[in-house]
Amino acid sequence: QQPVQSPQAVILREGEDAVINCSSSKALYSVHWYRQKHGEAPVFLMILLKGGEQKGHEKISASFNEKKQQSSLYLTASQLSYSGTYFCGTPDRGSTLGRLYFGRGTQLTVWP
Amino acid sequence: DAGVIQSPRHEVTEMGQEVTLRCKPISGHDYLFWYRQTMMRGLELLIYFNNNVPIDDSGMPEDRFSAKMPNASFSTLKIQPSEPRDSAVYFCASSLSGQGGNQPQHFGDGTRLSIL
Numbered sequence: 001q002q003p004v005q006s007p008q009a010v011i012l013r014e015g016e017d018a019v020i021n022c023s024s025s026k027a028l029y030s031v032h033w034y035r036q037k038h039g040e041a042p043v044f045l046m047i048l049l050k051g052g053e054q055k056g057h058e059k060i061s062a063s064f065n066e067k068k069q070q071s072s073l074y075l076t077a078s079q080l081s082y083s084g085t086y087f088c089g090t091p092d093r094g095s096t097l098g099r100l101y102f103g104r105g106t107q108l109t110v111w112p
Numbered sequence: 113d114a115g116v117i118q119s120p121r122h123e124v125t126e127m128g129q130e131v132t133l134r135c136k137p138i139s140g141h142d143y144l145f146w147y148r149q150t151m152m153r154g155l156e157l158l159i160y161f162n163n164n165v166p167i168d169d170s171g172m173p174e175d176r177f178s179a180k181m182p183n184a185s186f187s188t189l190k191i192q193p194s195e196p197r198d199s200a201v202y203f204c205a206s207s208l209s210g211q212g213g214n215q216p217q218h219f220g221d222g223t224r225l226s227i228l
Contacts, residue, residue, distance in 0.1 A: 030214055041203060041219035042155070049214055087155065089217075098143035098207050099168065100217065104154045 001026055003090050005103035012078045012110050020106045022088030023070040031064050031071040032089040032100060035082075042087060045073075078110045114138070116220035118204050124226045130192040133223045136185055137206030145217060146179055146189050147203040155203075161187065162209075194227045201225070 003024045010018050022031060030049045034042040048064035048071055059076045075082055085107045089100035117136040125131060137144045145160040159169040164181045172179070176195070181187040191198055201224050205217040 032216065034217075041221050044216040044218065047214060047216060098162065098209065098215065098217075099145070099157060099160055102155045102157075 001090070001092070001101045003031075003088055003101060003103045005086075005088060005106050007106060008104070009107040010109070012108070014080060014110055014112050015077050016110075018075045018078060018108060020073040020075075020086050020088075020108070021070060022072070022090075022103055023068075024090055026069070028064070028066055028069050028071070028090055030091060031062070033062055033071075033073055034087045034089065034102075035084045036087065036105070037084040045086075075108070078108075080110050080112060083108055083110045116204055116206050116218055118202075118220035118223055120223060121221060122224045122226075124228065125194060126228050127195055128193045129227075130190065131194045131198075131225060131227075133189040133202050133204075133225070135187045135189070135204030135220060137187070137204070138218055139185065140208070141206035141218070142184070142209050143207045143215075143217075144181060144187050145205040145207075146187070147205065147219075148200045149203060149222075150200045158189070196227045199225055199227050 003022050006021045032047050033045040035045055036042040062073045064071045085105040087102050087105045089102045091100055119134045142163050146158040147155050149155045158171045159179045160167055161181045179189045201222045203219050203222045205219045207217045208215045
């Protein structure tokens with residue numbers, strides 16, 4: 001039930017945009033996004049709960065297409081501080097259990 | 113508010129020794145998760161608890177691994193005996209209950225474990 005993330009890695013110049021995708025073979029109920037900087041713990045960014053819903057965090061936004069069973073994370077005008085590994089996590093559909101299935105992550109590097 | 117607290121931050125020990133990792137979840141959170149992170153396998157869920165009760169330990173790699181949660185504010189992950197392939201970063205995370213996974217997980221700073 002692990003979601004699949006793409007691409008595996010992205011290299012950007014400061015100010016450029018990037019898109020990270022997360023897809024599942026199973027129906028999605030919600031999607032979580034986390035960012036982990038090198039040597040640190042994953043940090044929660046946002047949850048998307050409804051199909052088509054878009055959320056934002058700084059200049060980072062995300063969409064969730066329940067029909068396509070996928071979510072995309074949009075990083076606009078990237079800053080150096082955006083560097084890190086981005087993970088999506090998905091729960092069991094309709095479950096009250098708290099576990100998430102995390103993707104393998106997308107490593108984002110932003111250069112000045 | 114205090115976040116999830118893990119100890120120790122770093123542990124270096126010799127193969128065969130017992131290792132105990134500790135975690136204090138955020139007060140009021142009723143889910144606690146133990147993860148292991150390596151370059152090869154990514155972020156793996158080892159076991160998780162709900163209201164101090166283990167719900168799913170299918171991710172625990174071997175009988176050498178055990179976890180307990182004696183009360184709502186403390187959990188341990190033990191490895192006995194430890195092996196070099198257990199070297200990894202171990203994270204503890206906690207969250208509130210929620211329908212359909214609508215509650216975020218809050219991660220501790222992790223324990224970087226090295227088995228020589």
